Amino acid sequence: xxxxxxxxxxxxxxxxxxxxxxxxxxxxxxxxxxxxxxxxxxxxxxxxxxxxxxxxxxxxxxxxxxxxxxxxxxxxxxxxxxxxxxxxxxxxxxxxxxxxxxxxxxxxxxxxxxxxxxxxxxxxxxxxxxxxxxxxxxxxxxxxxxxxxxxxxxxxxxxxxxxxxxxxxxxxxxxxxxxxxxxxxxxxxxxxxxxxxxxxxxxxxxxxxxxxxxxxxxxxxxxxxxxxxxxxxxxxxxxxxxxxxxx
Numbered sequence: 118x119x120x121x122x123x124x125x126x127x128x129x130x131x132x133x134x135x136x137x138x139x140x141x142x143x144x145x146x147x148x149x150x151x152x153x154x155x156x157x158x159x160x161x162x163x164x165x166x167x168x169x170x171x172x173x174x175x176x177x178x179x180x181x182x183x184x185x186x187x188x189x190x191x192x193x194x195x196x197x198x199x200x201x202x203x204x205x206x207x208x209x210x211x212x213x214x215x216x217x218x219x220x221x222x223x224x225x226x227x228x229x230x231x232x233x234x235x236x237x238x239x240x241x242x243x244x245x246x247x248x249x250x251x252x253x254x255x256x257x258x259x260x261x262x263x264x265x266x267x268x269x270x271x272x273x274x275x276x277x278x279x280x281x282x283x284x285x286x287x288x289x290x291x292x293x294x295x296x297x298x299x300x301x302x303x304x305x306x307x308x309x310x311x312x313x314x315x316x317x318x319x320x321x322x323x324x325x326x327x328x329x330x331x332x333x334x335x336x337x338x339x340x341x342x343x344x345x346x347x348x349x350x351x352x353x354x355x356x357x358x359x360x361x362x363x364x
Contacts, residue, residue, distance in 0.1 A: 158181045158182045158183050158204070159177075159182050159183070159218055159219055159318070159321075159322070160182070160183045160185075160216055160217050160218045160219070161174070161177055161182050161183065161184050161185070161217050161218070161219045161220070161221060161322075162184075162185045162187065162212070162213030162214055162215070162216045162217025162219075162220045162221070163184060163185065163186050163187060163213055163217075163220075163221045163223060164187055164210045164213050164214065164220060164221070164222045164223070164224060164232060164236070165187075165188070165210075165221075165222060165223035165224035165228075166186040166187060166188050166194055166197060166207075166223070167188075167223065168290035169223045169248060169285070169289075169290045169293065170186070170221060170223030170224075170248075171186065171197050171290075172290045172293040172294045173221060173223065173248075173285060173293055173326060174186055174197075174201060174205070174221070175197070175200060175201055176293065176297050176325065176326040176327060177322065177325055177326060178201035178202055178204060178205045179201075179202075180325035180326070181204070182204070182322075182325070183204045183205070184201055184204065184205040184206075185205070185206055185207070185208050185212060185213045185216040185217065186198060186201070186205060186206070186207050186208075186213070187207065187208050187209055187210045187212060187213035188207075188209075188210070189209070189210070191207040191208050191209060192207075194207040195207070210232070210235070210236060211235070211236060211239060214236040214239035214240050215239050217243065218243065218244070219243065219244045219245075219246065219318060219322070220240055220243055220244070220245045220246070220279075221245075221246045221248065221285075222245060222246070222247050222248070222249065222276075223248050223249065223285075224249055225249065225252075225255060225256060226249040226250055226251040226252065226255075226256050226259075226260060226263065226268075227251075227255060227256030227257060227259060227260065228249075229247070229249055229272060229275045229276070230259070230275050232275070232276075233275040233276045233277070237275075237276050237277055237278060237279065238278075240276070240278070240279045241278040241279065242278065242279070242280065243279055243280060244279075244280045244282060244312075244314070244315045244318050244319070245276060245279040245280065245281050245282065246282045246283075246284050246285065246319060246322075247268070247272045247276070247281060247282070247283055247286070248283075248284065248285035248286040249268075249272075249286065250268070250286050250343070250344040251263040251264050251268065251271075251343075251344065252344070264340075264343060264344070264345070266340075267336075267337060267338075267339055267340030267343065268283060268286070268339050268340065268343050269281070269283045269309050269335070269336030269337060269338065269339030269340065270336060270337060270339075270340075272336075273336055280310070280312040280314070280315040281310065281311075281312075281315070281336060282308060282309070282310040282312075282315050282316070282319045283308070283309045283310070283336065283339035283342075284306055284307070284308045284309070284310075284319050284323065285306060285323075285326075286342070286343075286344070287306065287307055287342045287348060287349055287350065288304065288306065288328075288350060288352070289350050292304060292350070292352055293326070296327070296328075296352065297326055297327030297328065298327035299327070302329070302354040302355065302356065303327065303328050303329045303354065303355070304328050304329065304352050304353065304354065305328065305329045305330075305331045305353055305354055305355035305356075305357065305358040305359075306323045306326075306328045306329065306330055306331065307331045307333045307341075307342040307348070307358060307362070308320065308323070308330055308331065308332050308333060309333045309334055309335060309336050309337075309338050309339035309342075310335070310336060311335045311336050316332055320332070329354070329355035330355075331355050331358045331359060331362075331364070333362060333364065341362055342362070347361060348361050348362065
């Protein structure tokens with residue numbers, strides 16, 4: 118007889134999968150989850166509310182999370198906030214960094230060092246999801262350096278003291294908008310982090326956005342789904358991702 122997993126069992130099962138991958142993660146996967154607000158919602162601050170940040174935040178708002186979209190010109194986010202509904206608002210990046218129990222950084226990768234200098238102190242100990250991709254044509258030499266190190270390692274240097282996760286960088290904003298919550302098999306979203314709770318919470322957010330989470334390993338393994346790798350923006354299912362990445 119087929120046994121269907123509850124969402125809680127599925128998310129906790131991610132921890133078992135991480136153990137099977139030989140990950141050494143900080144924290145207890147069976148510990149109490151992040152404190153949630155009404156209806157189980159999380160407070161998510163989004164730094165960079167362009168195509169990817171906006172599309173991802175919309176999916177989370179529809180799932181019932183509280184969202185603070187931010188930019189240097191928050192008055193330009195009126196339409197986005199209106200589409201997200203009453204549990205969303207706009208502000209400046211420092212407000213998003215302060216507001217969120219979880220923070221999504223969705224800025225051009227060349228801006229990440231400045232984000233770290235300006236706001237890392239506000240995000241100490243918080244789960245921070247970085248979805249930017251280095252591009253030398255846009256970001257200059259630092260992009261090549263980040264790819265050489267692997268973005269998980271490079272981003273951690275720019276954002277000291279946060280509980281960093283690499284996720285959502287392996288898909289496009291168009292895929293986020295058009296493929297979310299499609300019938301199974303859904304697109305897989307690879308996740309890399311060194312922190313157990315950060316992995317667990319990110320898997321929840323991947324599910325809430327309408328995709329299947331695939332835990333790849335620690336931050337050092339984020340390079341396996343960086344820009345330019347065979348799995349990048351190919352829209353692979355979770356099973357295809359696991360096969361391609363040898364999981």
